[in-house]
Amino acid sequence: MLLQQPANTWSSFGYVLIGSLMLALPYDRDPGSALSAISGRTLGVTAIVVGVGSGLLHATLTLWGQFFDVLGMYLVGSFLLVSAIARWRRIPDGAAVVIYALLCLSLVTILIVAPEVRRWLFAVLLILAITMELVFARRWRPGVKTAFYLWGLAATATAFGIWVLDQDGVVCAPHSLLQGHAVWHLLGAASLWLSFNYYRSERRHAPL
Secondary structure: OOOOOHHHHHHOHHHHHHHHHHHHOOHHHOOOEOOOHHHHHHHHHHHHHHHHHHHHHHHHOOHHHHHHHHHHHHHHHHHHHHHHHHHHHOOOHHHHHHHHHHHHHHHHHHHHHOHHHHHHHHHHHHHHHHHHHHHHHHHHOOOOOHHHHHHHHHHHHHHHHHHHHHHOOOOOOOOOOOOHHHHHHHHHHHHHHHHHHHHHHOEOOOOO
């Protein structure tokens, strides 16, 4: 079979779709948004890497496919964390990009040296990013629509629940057109799109 897990492979491209939308948006047409073009497009490229990496994993079921799948997850988690820290500590975009690159490089090194900790490390990264955003960064985002972020968390929680069921074999059917892991991908993409809209809803200046 050309694709080892067809449904899981094709559903991964939900990330590619939203990443492409992030890249295509005309950021200069919303001058009130605090989301810079470099941040929005970095997240767009990251989303595409997630989709392609996940697609490679489920299409091939190989170790190198797994590497690119986890790489995408690390890129997303790192973006969320660095975005929160940068807003909280007022770090300019240029410096934030350097921090982001260094963090990603460190995580990739750990992935190569100790691949067995990949899931735990991603969980820690994601929890840290969410905590930093809601506790420290959100108050420094004028006019931001927190509902986008909370709905994104709800989608992520639902996706995680489905992923657990899939891991336990409750809703696992690799060759089915509709299965739990594919839904996990689509909900994950929806969550990332909601997070993007959360960032984009931040205003450059506090509303009067």
